[in-house]
Amino acid sequence: MPEISDSQLYKNLKEYFGYSEFRQQQKEIITAIFKGNDNLVIMPTGGGKSICYQLPATLLNGLTLVISPLIALMKDQVDGLRANGIGAAFINSSQAAEDQHAIFNAILTNEIKLLYVAPESLSQLEGILNQTTLSLIAIDEAHCISAWGHDFRPAYTQLGFLKNRFPHTPIIALTATADKATREDISKQLNLNHPTLHLSSFDRPNLSLSVRPGIDRVKKILEFVDDHPNDSGIIYCLSRKTTENLAEKLDSAGFKAKAYHAGLGHHVREQVQNEFINDQLQIVCATVAFGMGIDKSNVRWVIHYNLPKNIEGYYQEIGRAGRDGVPSETILFHSYADVVQLQQFATKSGNTEVQLAKLDRMQQYADALSCRRKVLLSYFGELPEKDCGNCDVCKHPPTFFDGTILAQKALSTIARVKQNEPLATIIDILRGAQNATILDKGFTQISTYGIGNDVSWKHWQQYIIQLINQGAIEIAFHEKNHLKLTPIAKKILFEKQTVNLAKIIEKAALKTAAKKEISVKKSTDLFERLRLLRLKLSREEEIPAYQIFSDASLKEMEQARPMTDDEFIQISGVGKKKMQDYGHDFISEIIAFHKEKNTSKKAKKEPTYITSANLFKNGLSIADIVLERKIAETTILSHLCKAYEMDKSIALEKLIDPVDLKAIEKAKTALENPNALRPYFEYFKEEMPYSTIRIGLAILSN
Template sequence: MSDALESAREALRRVFGFEAFRGRQANVVARVLAGQSTLAIMPTGAGKSLTYQLPATLLEGTCVVISPLIALMHDQLRSARANGIRAATLTSVDEDWRETQDAFRAGELDLLYVAPERASQPHFRELLSQGRIALFAVDEAHCVSEWGHDFRPDYRMLAPLMDAFADVPRLALTATADEHTRKDILHQLGIPEEGMVVAGFDRPNIRYAIRHRQGLQGQLERLLEEHPGPGIIYAPTRRKVEELAEKLAAATGRTVLPYHAGLPPERRAGNQSAFVASEDMVVVATIAFGMGIDKPDVRFVAHAGIPKSIEAYYQETGRAGRDGDPAQAVMFWSAGDFAQARQRLGEVEEARQQGERARLDALAGLVETSTCRRAVLLRHFGEDPPETCGNCDNCLDPPQVVEATELARKLLSAVYRTGQTYGFGHVQKVLTGASDERVEQRGHDRLSVFGIVEGEEARLLQPLARALQARGALVQTEHGGLALGGDARDILKGEAEVTITRPPERQQRRGGRKGRNSAPNPVGDPLFDALRELRRELATEAQVPPYVIFHDATLREMAATRPSSLAELGSIGGIGAKKLEAYGDAFLGVIRQH
């Protein structure tokens, strides 16, 4: 195996321009080259695609890649071909399908990308029997599991296909799978338990921040001001997507485009293509967006509401900073988000309710924690991280934690004694003893809880109500009132504690953050700017996104080292033989001018 790995290292340098493997890539590649079936759990941005693209250049036959989205396949196709890998796709929009099938039969393809819907059809199995297959690679493998957060029934049809070619090894890849989902993937795809390689979930270059939603428009405008690079904003509804895109574009002067399933297909595809090719555009989207995008230079991901689960949050925020440069993930949430999510639990089939409730509780824990966000995230995936990370909002600016069990008992008592039908505003008036006609009409001014909260406690009522809703101790009725739920009775009996984080007096704009958290590009360096301009021209000419030519990190190294020959240029990370031949002289020409 060592000889095979040595060949792989040489190919890594020659094809991709990298001197060394990252993380657990070497382990996975070694297993693939040895013909061993493997489940690789690797964080987004850890180079999952390299673990099958590299072996595909060394093995006899074609690596068949099953991938869930056409846009993702075409994105990876461009990158593979730019590195000189013989790759093709068989999708519903490809007009060259005959040529692709002929190339496969003739053994002229290293990689063949196909969707699970096509892979499960008899005619595709027949095609595969006419050529030589080196490997089955199943991307986004969590889609095979009903326990996964993104289950797709067509993935269940892959096992019979692969069983028909029993001697071909299997490689399943995912960034997000808890323990239950991992076991299910192994079972569904017929991979032995010892074949699992877990690379860890940490994305140290992403800064996590979670804030209460107050004046969302202004909060997002500040975010766009701090981050001039590309970004994704996830909004909960199509209407909110359209509204935010229009208002942010008008307020900031940036290109901000919408993306959701209700847009005409050609406009949706056009907006996605424009984003992939851009160096500063922002997309406001529903969660339908992003899974099909392999864009490495996304500088921020924002959630304008809570995601479905910690797994979904991890996957969506993982679309930021895939190039390894600093990036930010910000979530803006409200108690109403959790109230609606808990109401929707009633619509889930009974067998899945317990799992979905546990997911929501875990997400509430992440939102409400006063400790390190990254540690909460990593523990959720079974890791044992340090107590602090130094790169999340709670580590950088530790919040003040307030013991609020007694106040919680007062609030829950007031909700109970007023009949569990009134909203927070009414309950707040009762507790603070406000003079109010509606309170008096209902006789709530004669309750024992009337006027029992004042001063500092009164200021904490709203954040406390939010925290209790997030954890499910307060739930919203169908008419918008508050009722007891979850562990409310344990709190009332003194058997459960409540702590909350004290909200800041006022959210201020923080100067100086932009430089710390945006990509460390040499702003104002005329050589770096000129290299970027050349990259833009070459990308337009080749009809590919700029990052397919070279990543920013490669241009930074060029600007810093100023190579004077092709040999020197070829030693820079990310410049393989094919790219050196295609673009080397052009970039050396620009460097010489400076």
């Protein structure tokens, strides 16, 4: 291997990738490669794994071979490298023979420095590998080789031959998540020669962590997305049917959302992924089949509709948010129904004991009443001293109270039904319900019947879950989820052991706090203009917007406001080629913004909804106004409804079918709460879009 100086490393880092400094452990890993060492790199998603082999490739004489699991991942990385001025290509079985021949010729003339290939397609490279110098082998998503990992792929098991065939070529194996057993298995199966282990911190401080009860999930998601109208996000679901149902509900509510799962045709999945990558689709509702290795840096939030089956998978999935380092949100909805389903999946797996143990750790994270980041990082062997301040528990620390009486009521009820009923029935007894189950089984005669009717159903559910977490109650999953008492329960009932329970934080308070945070995060006008310029250029060049510049780079431009080439090249993420390709456009936009800001400081700004209304009155269609104002259609319609309250001459009736208007008028007289939108949406069986309902109600308010 050639000797490389620090000055050469930093020169190529800035020229090709636009950075002036290395991130954690990158330089150490690259230095080890140039020493000829094999390397095993465990670095979190968004930590900068790719540069660890892409930068050396720009300095090595021969070819860097990259093993990657998915075609979409390969294409994404190759497009990004080319945008940075680095020769790269990928090989797969769908390519025409002449296209592959052209790639092989480019390798022989040293025009291509990195070649990406899936393990299944390695056999197609026999000829070219005999004719070129293989300087480095990179194996991405290396956990796929291990049955102990969370995403085992049998095709990866053939990769052990690479070290035997190319014994003097260093191998770098990379993954975002791998526990000790998985790390050892990766090294063994790849035949790595005393690999140097690089274990980076798993902490992603820009990601907020939040866990919420799995009650009214759809409603909560709609509220969340409504508060993040311009942000890209992923919602992970356990079943294919849930992805489709949720995508339909989001779409009906006016958001651009689609489902993604393995049951869809290849063309459909590819289209959804491409639309999401290119910012044509805001939300993807997906099974875990979506997102592996995609470098889309501007995903601002990730929601888990269901509890994941293990912490490794959960960590990798939330890592797809905020890869650019910009603050991003993650939310996990948690219910015991998910636990039951996942336990059933685990019992059908090849290593049941391991999978159940990992599920237990995932459940412990979801149930935590202390800093969640500490719980998460401890799984990977990190023990931070301080709480993170960026999870729901840190932001809204629980207030505990003496819940002994409540606990005794619940435990006594479980005892009186002989520990043969599930959680829901116990709560119904406590609250004095009169449903079929309670009446048929004669539970109205139990002495604790109705003893807890002063506590809401949802609060009882949370208190009993806390008792489960404290070890006073167990769930017998193999006995229809019946609740069982433990020795701790007997101490509470008969030995005066006290119980501290956490007060339930009301949803309204959480939402207020969340909205306060969102208002702080809102971008200035300049960031939005730079974002739209980036989107325009990406459409013209048919590449993802984030491959031009990340949100982090745009935010730095927003703050620094560079107006010369020398100032612009100092922005993180601006390399030589991107300076040449985009510098003029972005500098011109910043200068124009600066001039407009100075000349309009004294001008009174017209309310934004009036601007939309005037454009509509002047004959522009809704689609035209969206293009003119560059804001969402749902926002435009909201503007028109608001303006209509003061100016009835606005022809809102053009935007609604008379049949729909008549139906809304009928619903208005039938509903108990005709002032809220959600009752109408449910009245029409979620088939009439919110936008149509808003327009109809605005007209009927006259």
